[in-house]
Each structure stands twice: as C-alpha cells, then as structure tokens.
Amino acid sequence: SAEATFDVTSRTNAVYSTPTAEKVSELALSYPPDSEDSYQWQDLALSRFVSNDFCGMVEACTGAGKTIFCAKAIKAVIKSEEELLGSKPAISIVVPTTALLDQWYQFLVHDEFGLKNELASGVVEGVALHGGGHGGELKQVNLFVENTAAAVLPGLRSESFEGETKYSVEDIERFNEGYPSHFLIVDEAHRTTSQMFSQIYEVARDYILLVSATFPSNKERYQILEDAISSTLGLTEETKKGRFITLPESKL
Numbered sequence: 144s145a146e147a148t149f150d151v152t153s154r155t156n157a158v159y160s161t162p163t164a165e166k167v168s169e170l171a172l173s174y175p176p177d178s179e180d181s182y183q184w185q186d187l188a189l190s191r192f193v194s195n196d197f198c199g200m201v202e203a204c205t206g207a208g209k210t211i212f213c214a215k216a217i218k219a220v221i222k223s224e225e226e227l228l229g230s231k232p233a234i235s236i237v238v239p240t241t242a243l244l245d246q247w248y249q250f251l252v253h254d255e256f257g258l259k260n261e262l263a264s265g266v267v268e269g270v271a272l273h274g275g276g277h278g279g280e281l282k283q284v285n286l287f288v289e290n291t292a293a294a295v296l297p298g299l300r301s302e303s304f305e306g307e308t309k310y311s312v313e314d315i316e317r318f319n320e321g322y323p324s325h326f327l328i329v330d331e332a333h334r335t336t337s338q339m340f341s342q343i344y345e346v347a348r349d350y351i352l353l354v355s356a357t358f359p360s361n362k363e364r365y366q367i368l369e370d371a372i373s374s375t376l377g378l379t380e381e382t383k384k385g386r387f388i389t390l391p392e393s394k395l
Contacts, residue, residue, distance in 0.1 A: 197350035233322035234284045237292040237329045241275030281318040293342040300347035326350040336364035344371040351375045
C-alpha cells in the first residue's frame, strides 16, 4: 500500500523551504567563487537559523546553493562560539555517498567561502574524511559517509557509548576537550530516516542543520527529522509549538 502523506503546509519547518527551481533561478543572485554574493533565500534562512539557536531544517531545490548556505551556517556558529565561549566548535558533516564526501572536501579545502581563517588550524589541516575508504583522524571538521556516521558518531560525544567505534579513548577525549561544543550538519537528510541511519541523531550536539532538496512526505519519516531538531533545542511537545518558522513560498 502507498505510504501515508501529508500536506507540505502542515510541516513544522524550522528554517526555510524554497519554491521551485525556476523561481529560484529567476530571483537568485549569481555566486562567483571569489564573492560572498548569495541567493536571497540564504540570508533569510540564515537569520532564522541563528534566531532558532543555530538549529533548523532547510529544504532547497537542486542548484539553489545548499552547500554555500551550510558554509554560512558554519561561519555563524563559529563566530557565536568564539564570542560567547572563546572556543571553536567541532563540526560533523554527514553525506550519503563517497562522491558527495569528495565534493564537500574539495569545497572546503579550496576555501571558496573563506573558512580558512575560521578553523582552528586552517582548512586542509582542520578537515578529515571518514568512510568511503578514508580513515582520517578526528579533526575540527569531520566529513562522514552516512553509514560510517551511523556507526561511529554516537560514540564521539558520550562516555558511556557501547557501540562500534574505530577511535581510541584517547582520541575521543582529545577531540572532546579540544572542541567542547558540536555542530551536526546532515546533507540530503531525507535519506537518514531509516532505523539504521537515524542512529546518526544519537550523537550529542549543541547545534544542528538538516538540508535536503526534498524532505519526506511520509509523516513518520519527517517526524524523525523534526525530533532531531526538537531534541537539540531541548524542546518538549508542549514547548516546541511556535518555535518553528516557515516563510511563505512566495518570499525568497
């Protein structure tokens, strides 16, 4: 039987949902690699991400600039951590495929968006890859293929985790002491609602950003992602009402 679906307008979307690709193309600004020009929706979404305590979901069609938005979110989180706590956060980025893992790595190390000065030890030295044949050590920014993330992420911020981990106790202690807060980004988050991949959301985190071209239309699967936001914010069923903001689709 067909999966139950629900009207998109009933979703509690924490940050932003763009309209169609054609509309984005009409209203968007160009993005040269040496510029911080951005699609108009990115600035609107970022303001809501920040006001929602650096937690949220972004649904943006292919080509709308989700990776660039993630870079903006990373800079915003780092700036806040430095100003408030005088420290830099650990950043975990989860992607579904090795191809996306490599694309993200190239995006970061080529430093097209000026993250080099934001990271504790620069871009190349501060980024590690995990999964897809890569077995990097833990660094400030860790890129994970989602099956590796589901297996090892929960153990990175927990003293009592009993599941699989390829890192030593010393590595984990050094990582947690060096980066006391944690920002989790999940790219193509609609692919992480299975029993296996939803284990990704068991990792302790202070901030979270879920991005996708299309979030699940199945209510139960969407609820997994919404719960990941709510639990990061420490919200209950009673307190989460009114915390989620959706811009009208007519506004980019």
